[in-house]
Amino acid sequence: xxxxxxxxxxxxxxxxxxxxxxxxxxxxxxxxxxxxxxxxxxxxxxxxxxxxxxxxxxxxxxxxxxxxxxxxxxxxxxxxxxxxxxxxxxxxxxxxxxxxxxxxxxxxxxxxxxxxxxxxxxxxxxxxxxxxxxxxxxxxxxxxxxxxxxxxxxxxxxxxxxxxxxxxxxxxxxxxxxxxxxxxxxxxxxxxxxxxxxxxxxxxxxxxxxxxxxxxxxxxxxxxxxxxxxxxxxxxxxxxxxxxxxxxxxxxxxxxxxxxxxxxxxxxxxxxxxxxxxxxxxxxxxxxxxxxxxxxxxxxxxxxxxxxxxxxxxxxxxxxxxxxxxxxxxxxxxxxxxxxxxxxxxxxxxxxxxxxxxxxxxxxxxxxxxxxxxxxxxxxxxxxxxxxxxxxxxxxxxxxxxxxxxxxxxxxxxxxxxxxxxxxxxxxxxxxxxxxxxxxxxxxxxxx
Amino acid sequence: xxxxxxxxxxxxxxxxxxxxxxxxxxxxxxxxxxxxxxxxxxxxxxxxxxxxxxxxxxxxxxxxxxxxxxxxxxxxxxxxxxxxxxxxxxxxxxxxxxxxxxxxxxxxxxxxxxxxxxxxxxxxxxxxxxxxxxxxxxxxxxxxxxxxxxxxxxxxxxxxxxxxxxxxxxxxxxxxxxxxxxxxxxxxxxxxxxxxxxxxxxxxxxxxxxxxxxxxxxxxxxxxxxxxxxxxxxxxxxxxxxxxxxxxxxxxxxxxxxxxxxxxxxxxxxxxxxxxxxxxxxxxxxxxxxxxxxxxxxxxxxxxxxxxxxxxxxxxxxxxxxxxxxxxx
Numbered sequence: 119x120x121x122x123x124x125x126x127x128x129x130x131x132x133x134x135x136x137x138x139x140x141x142x143x144x145x146x147x148x149x150x151x152x153x154x155x156x157x158x159x160x161x162x163x164x165x166x167x168x169x170x171x172x173x174x175x176x177x178x179x180x181x182x183x184x185x186x187x188x189x190x191x192x193x194x195x196x197x198x199x200x201x202x203x204x205x206x207x208x209x210x211x212x213x214x215x216x217x218x219x220x221x222x223x224x225x226x227x228x229x230x231x232x233x234x235x236x237x238x239x240x241x242x243x244x245x246x247x248x249x250x251x252x253x254x255x256x257x258x259x260x261x262x263x264x265x266x267x268x269x270x271x272x273x274x275x276x277x278x279x280x281x282x283x284x285x286x287x288x289x290x291x292x293x294x295x296x297x298x299x300x301x302x303x304x305x306x307x308x309x310x311x312x313x314x315x316x317x318x319x320x321x322x323x324x325x326x327x328x329x330x331x332x333x334x335x336x337x338x339x340x341x342x343x344x345x346x347x348x349x350x351x352x353x354x355x356x357x358x359x360x361x362x363x364x365x366x367x368x369x370x371x372x373x374x375x376x377x378x379x380x381x382x383x384x385x386x387x388x389x390x391x392x393x394x395x396x397x398x399x400x401x402x403x404x405x406x407x408x409x410x411x412x413x414x415x416x417x418x419x420x421x422x423x424x425x426x427x428x429x430x431x432x433x434x435x436x437x438x439x440x441x442x443x444x445x446x447x448x449x450x451x452x453x454x455x456x457x458x459x460x461x462x463x464x465x466x467x468x469x470x471x472x473x474x475x476x477x478x479x480x481x482x483x484x485x486x487x488x489x490x491x492x493x494x495x496x497x498x499x500x501x502x503x504x505x506x507x508x509x510x511x512x513x514x515x516x517x518x519x520x521x522x523x524x525x526x527x528x529x530x531x532x533x534x535x536x537x538x539x540x541x542x543x544x545x546x547x548x549x550x551x552x553x554x555x556x557x558x559x560x561x562x563x564x565x566x
Numbered sequence: 567x568x569x570x571x572x573x574x575x576x577x578x579x580x581x582x583x584x585x586x587x588x589x590x591x592x593x594x595x596x597x598x599x600x601x602x603x604x605x606x607x608x609x610x611x612x613x614x615x616x617x618x619x620x621x622x623x624x625x626x627x628x629x630x631x632x633x634x635x636x637x638x639x640x641x642x643x644x645x646x647x648x649x650x651x652x653x654x655x656x657x658x659x660x661x662x663x664x665x666x667x668x669x670x671x672x673x674x675x676x677x678x679x680x681x682x683x684x685x686x687x688x689x690x691x692x693x694x695x696x697x698x699x700x701x702x703x704x705x706x707x708x709x710x711x712x713x714x715x716x717x718x719x720x721x722x723x724x725x726x727x728x729x730x731x732x733x734x735x736x737x738x739x740x741x742x743x744x745x746x747x748x749x750x751x752x753x754x755x756x757x758x759x760x761x762x763x764x765x766x767x768x769x770x771x772x773x774x775x776x777x778x779x780x781x782x783x784x785x786x787x788x789x790x791x792x793x794x795x796x797x798x799x800x801x802x803x804x805x806x807x808x809x810x811x812x813x814x815x816x817x818x819x820x821x822x823x824x825x826x827x828x829x830x831x832x833x834x835x836x837x838x839x840x841x842x843x844x845x846x847x848x849x850x851x852x853x854x855x856x857x858x859x860x861x862x863x864x865x866x867x868x869x870x871x872x873x874x875x876x877x878x879x880x881x882x883x884x885x886x887x888x889x890x891x892x893x894x895x
Contacts, residue, residue, distance in 0.1 A: 350614045382625040395622040459648050488651045
């Protein structure tokens with residue numbers, strides 16, 4: 119009797135264990151322990167746990183952590199492949215896979231870092247992917263465990279020396295200016311908290327351009343945004359972004375923008391597509407062009423392709439500005455229309471070479487006012503009707519050379535040209551050709 | 567008895583264990599061998615698809631893995647709407663566009679701009695509903711979809727475009743009484759109101775484009791775009807989330823009224839259509855018919871008013887007022 123009861127008891131225990139296994143669940147505490155041990159650089163502890171459990175039942179991120187630690191008797195490649203199949207746009211999984219591959223089969227890791235560049239949703243992962251591709255990573259830094267806490271910070275700092283032919287903002291292209299040398303400081307800070315369903319982040323970007331020979335055009339720009347990203351599917355995000363911009367020129371306020379952006383991003387097998395709508399109000403402080411302030415309705419459609427060692431991005435945008443007409447503008451009297459539609463095409467082609475990255479960013483923008491302005495022609499005083507049409511061309515070529523981990527040398531040349539039908543026969547001449555050269559150092563820090 | 571009980575319990579446990587191992591882990595093995603295609607054809611919340619597309623033209627198709635469709639839609643919607651802004655002076659954004667018909671001079675360009683804007687906006691409204699509808703159909707097995715008190719309108723674009731001419735829709739008690747009642751009131755109001763004589767006449771081309779805008783573009787836009795968006799998507803989603811008919815009707819009718827020129831009348835009409843959508847179990851056909859024909863009557867009266875204002879014959883002949891503008895010193 120006793121033996122049959124013991125048999126029944128053992129059977130129940132066995133069934134419960136089988137049920138737990140069949141339910142494909144590993145307790146959260148155990149998964150948290152694996153992550154903690156990895157973060158404390160104790161892969162031996164992870165390996166000890168790994169011998170006791172079925173690693174394929176872990177959450178995909180934790181499975182990748184376990185795989186990174188080379189569990190005894192398990193093939194990490196199989197585990198990484200399974201984690202990637204379960205979470206196809208999990209950037210942390212790919213980074214861990216890339217680090218593991220770099221340690222064991224360095225050549226094979228390149229394909230993984232290219233994939234990180236394509237799908238990473240955070241700036242730091244993209245930065246380190248470029249370092250691995252540029253081969254400036256040391257064994258010690260590769261072996262250092264990453265901080266896997268759900269809150270991450272990222273800081274980027276640029277210090278550049280520049281020389282610019284016309285230092286004014288292009289909106290003020292009609293002003294006569296002289297070439298100037300200058301210093302440009304850029305900083306970017308982001309703090310993000312990750313959730314299983316997305317992330318919440320705060321981003322601040324600022325730049326200060328100080329010109330030696332044209333201090334009236336010293337420009338300080340600020341951009342602050344808070345982004346709420348929701349994973350509506352494993353490979354699709356919707357991101358809501360309220361933002362404000364503030365800019366000063368020559369030490370006095372120039373403009374202030376505030377609005378809301380909404381982006382949908384789809385991470386497909388070989389490219390990323392995003393569509394974005396921005397609705398914002400631009401307030402231009404006391405300035406010759408303050409009549410051009412108004413409401414902006416902007417729609418952007420972008421595709422990013424990542425063939426091996428290349429990055430090709432394209433973006434098409436349409437920006438409608440709704441402004442009130444005025445009866446005087448830039449010192450002239452008449453009827454001036456300021457509402458306009460702007461069509462913008464941006465591209466970027468970047469090539470990873472063995473020791474540096476080369477990129478070319480051409481863009482073209484066409485502005486057409488919605489109605490004609492009428493004014494007296496300065497040369498003969500005849501009243502004319504002109505519908506403003508501007509075409510802006512920009513080309514930027516840059517080279518970035520990773521020096522050591524987290525520090526790059528960065529040099530660029532930029533050419534910009536505005537071709538406008540507002541010429542010497544109009545109330546202002548908007549035509550301008552500008553050139554800038556710069557060289558600097560870019561560095562970044564992260565909590566990872 | 568005891569032995570039998572033990573055997574029964576043991577047999578059940580072994581059976582249950584076997585079933586679990588075979589069924590659950592069989593499926594698990596399949597999942598490992600055939601991991602789903604990493605990014606394609608994932609189900610997405612209909613709410614995300616609908617609101618995403620409403621705010622970002624093209625996003626609905628993009629989220630449903632049809633990026634080229636999304637791009638085409640966005641190009642047509644944004645291109646025709648902002649193309650319209652280049653043909654006339656802009657004013658406040660309304661549900662029929664942002665271009666007003668000028669009170670003097672030619673109206674041809676402004677009326678063409680309105681037709682373009684009407685097309686862009688209402689095509690966008692319809693596409694928003696369409697992508698929402700497709701996402702909801704893909705998700706129809708979900709608890710949220712099954713429990714939504716307002717059934718999904720499953721009409722195709724052909725059903726939507728022909729709804730005003732379907733006899734079943736016209737003879738509905740939700741259609742003919744309101745069309746007749748509102749038309750009678752509008753015609754009476756028109757016959758009693760005065761028309762201000764325009765200083766300049768209008769060319770035949772101007773009159774044709776204006777007539778096309780008022781009699782075709784606006785009525786088609788209202789039934790093709792507005793009803794699927796406001797009643798088929800916004801009301802239905804609000805109903806699904808709140809369970810309350812009144813909150814759902816408010817959710818659709820407040821933006822509907824704010825985007826129209828006459829807020830009060832639009833609020834009443836929007837509420838009527840909202841209640842109708844519930845009473846007809848999500849069938850939008852009769853309301854599309856009513857919406858279309860009421861707007862045809864409004865358009866016809868606007869067109870007659872324009873003809874009277876340029877001194878031409880028009881039915882019902884309301885009184886004409888000649889306005890003089892004195893210079894202000």
